[in-house]
Amino acid sequence: MKTRIILLVDSSLFGGIESHLVQLSQLLVHHNVAFEVLFYQQHNNRQFYQQLEQHHINFTVLAGTFRALYQYLKQQTQPVVVHTHGYKAGILGRLACLMQRKAVVSTFHAGEIGLGRVKYYNLLDRISSFLSINFAVSQPIAKKVHQATLIANFINPKALHYQPVKSVINIGYVGRLSSEKGPDVFLSLAQMCQYFPQFSFHIFGDGPLKEQITSVPSVHYHGQCNSDEIWPKLDVLIVSSREEGMPMVILEAMNNGVAIISHPVGAIPTIIENNQTGQISKGFGASCLKNALLHWFYLAEPVKQQQILAAHTKVNRDFCGQSQFKQLQQGYHKALEKVANRLTSTHITD
Incomplete structure (x- = not known):
C-alpha cells in the first residue's frame, strides 16, 4: 500500500x-x-x-x-x-x-x-x-x-531577468517583525543612510514589532505581501537577523536577481560567499551593514551584475x-x- x-x-x-x-x-x-x-x-x-x-x-x-x-x-x-x-x-x-x-x-x-x-x-x-x-x-x-x-x-528555479541598478536603489527587509530578525537594526541602517538620496528603504512583513515599524516615516511599510509582489520592487535585500537558521528569503532573493547584504548569521555564510555572490558584513549591527551596503554601492555595474549572476547560478545548482x-x-x-x-x-x- x-x-x-x-x-x-x-x-x-x-x-x-x-x-x-x-x-x-x-x-x-x-x-x-x-x-x-x-x-x-x-x-x-x-x-x-x-x-x-x-x-x-x-x-x-x-x-x-x-x-x-x-x-x-x-x-x-x-x-x-x-x-x-x-x-x-x-x-x-x-x-x-x-x-x-x-x-x-x-x-x-x-x-x-x-x-x-x-x-x-x-x-x-x-x-x-x-x-x-x-x-x-x-x-x-x-x-x-x-x-x-x-x-x-x-526553491523552484526560475529564469533570471537581470535589470541594471536604477538611479533610486530600493533596499528591503523581508520577514517576520520580531526581535530576533532585527527589524530595529534595519531601521537604524535607514536612519544612518538618510543623507543618501539614492537609497529608498522598504519593509515587507508582519509581527509583534509592527507598530514600531510603521511609526518611522522614512521607511516604506508594505505589510505582508506575496513573493511575486515583493521581489520586483527590490534591488537589495538586507538580512539584519540576530539569530537565523537557513532563511528561505535568501534563496528567493538569489532566484530573483536581488543583491544580498547580510549579517554573518546562521547558515548564510555557507550560501553567500562574500564579494562573490553577495556581501557579508564584518560584524553585527547597523554600522557594519552600512559599510557592506556602501561597499556594494560603489562597485562597478559589471561587478554587481557578475555577483547577481553567480548567486542565481548557485541557487539553481545547489538549492533546486x-x-x-x-x-x-x-x-x-x-x-x-x-x-x-x-x-x-x-x-x-x-
Whole structure:
C-alpha cells in the first residue's frame, strides 16, 4: 500500500517555514508523492492558504486540540509518515505518533532560542526529538537536535531577468517583525543612510514589532505581501537577523536577481560567499551593514551584475531540491523502518 506524507504545521503568519512548505509541496507533486498539508488549528492564515490553493495543494485544518490531531491520525487507513515543521507541530506530532506507532519525521528550522514560553517550547521540541527522524536546516541547529541530518532549504528555479541598478536603489527587509530578525537594526541602517538620496528603504512583513515599524516615516511599510509582489520592487535585500537558521528569503532573493547584504548569521555564510555572490558584513549591527551596503554601492555595474549572476547560478545548482528530495526519501524510509522495528520488538517481547 502506498505511503502518504502528512506535512503537519501550526501556522499563523507567512514566513520561512510556510515558504519552505510551499516549495516542499511543489517538490512532492513533481515526484508524484501522495501528501497533504495538515494545520493544527485555524489561524486564518489567508496568504498561506492562497499559496497552497494556487498550486492545487490539498490541506486540512484541525480544531486546535491534541484530541483532534490524535483522532485524525487514527482515521488514516493507509501507511503515513507525519512530517512536522515548527515546535508545536513537532511536540504534539511526535507524541501522537508515539501513541499510535506511526512514522514521524521532523524538520527543525528555527535558529533562535526564543523568549518566554517560546523558549521552553523550543527546548521541549529538541528534548523530544529522539522520538523522530530529524532534519535541520543549519549545522548550529543540527548540533542541538537528536541525530539530525543537515538538509538545505530549496526553491523552484526560475529564469533570471537581470535589470541594471536604477538611479533610486530600493533596499528591503523581508520577514517576520520580531526581535530576533532585527527589524530595529534595519531601521537604524535607514536612519544612518538618510543623507543618501539614492537609497529608498522598504519593509515587507508582519509581527509583534509592527507598530514600531510603521511609526518611522522614512521607511516604506508594505505589510505582508506575496513573493511575486515583493521581489520586483527590490534591488537589495538586507538580512539584519540576530539569530537565523537557513532563511528561505535568501534563496528567493538569489532566484530573483536581488543583491544580498547580510549579517554573518546562521547558515548564510555557507550560501553567500562574500564579494562573490553577495556581501557579508564584518560584524553585527547597523554600522557594519552600512559599510557592506556602501561597499556594494560603489562597485562597478559589471561587478554587481557578475555577483547577481553567480548567486542565481548557485541557487539553481545547489538549492533546486534534487539532492534534498533524495534525503527526504531516505528519512521517510528510516521513519517507517523505525516503527516496524518497534512493532517487531513488541511482538517478540509479548
